Amino acid sequence: MKIFLLEDDFALNESIKDMLETEDFDVDSFYDGKEALNNIKNAYDLFILDIFVPNLNGILLLENIKKINPESIVIIMSANIDISTIKDAYSKGCDDYIKKPFNIQELLFKLTKFRKDSDIFKFDEDILFDKKLKKLLCKNKEIKLTKNEKNLLLLLINNRGKTVDYNLIENFIYDDEPTSLDAIRSLIKRLRKKFPKELIFNNTDEGYFIK
Incomplete structure (x- = not known):
């Protein structure tokens, strides 16, 4: 399963990437929203997006992803617990939402329900x-x-x-x-x-x- 990860916190980005790769996920990670936007056309099975990242926020990136492939699976993660932000994410098509800080194992649990047996x-x-x-x-x-x-x-x-x-x-x-x-x-x-x-x-x- 090929995963797209956007997280501007270097340590957290590396921790998530390392953990997922030990579970046999194929992960491409990004730190900048604009750079991420330039790479969303590749064949990813699932997107994990932080909302507040440099140059382009995760909600706008979510909208662009869903325009290209409405069936894309997108998980939004953020420290923002404002209900309007969460509502906005779901209205734009996100499939799940995880609040920071979180145990990385919790993210893995969420991914298991989306994991595909075949490409x-x-x-x-x-x-x-x-x-x-x-x-x-x-x-x-x-x-x-x-x-x-x-x-x-x-x-x-x-x-x-x-x-x-x-x-x-x-x-x-x-x-x-x-x-x-x-x-x-x-x-x-x-x-x-x-x-x-x-x-x-x-x-x-x-x-x-x-x-």
Whole structure:
């Protein structure tokens, strides 16, 4: 399970990271909100965010994470016990809240309920996508994908059942670089051809989705 950790207290950050890694979690840690924002597009299973960090607070980061992947699991931690702050965090989509100071073992207990057994997404029994390795397999044979095709497929899977609009594709795949609709449609067309059957659907003039 790959974890994203944002905590500006160096000692606490290191303690959490060390403890989680001894439990076989894969952890990337950050100390600065702006640096963290630049890395949220990577394939993380769970985010642990302190609220009050330099340059960009955890609530704003939470909003950005949920825009990219509404199903992302986010745990907010803070010494702030103001009920309005806690309410704001939950209204923005956080999945759990832990008050500082806390026993690091308490955080581990919370993580166990979110731990996933597998990073494999199954379209059906023959077609699988490994989200961690970004590999598409059909009948146990890898189907080669470009970097953009991998990221697009991951974006669609993370938002399965929901339409992914052109703006989100532009933001996630092209890092907000201006991109034509024709370029996005061409990317979708190439990715569709990699599948032995139709698995990517479109809502006219809105975007794309998988079921």
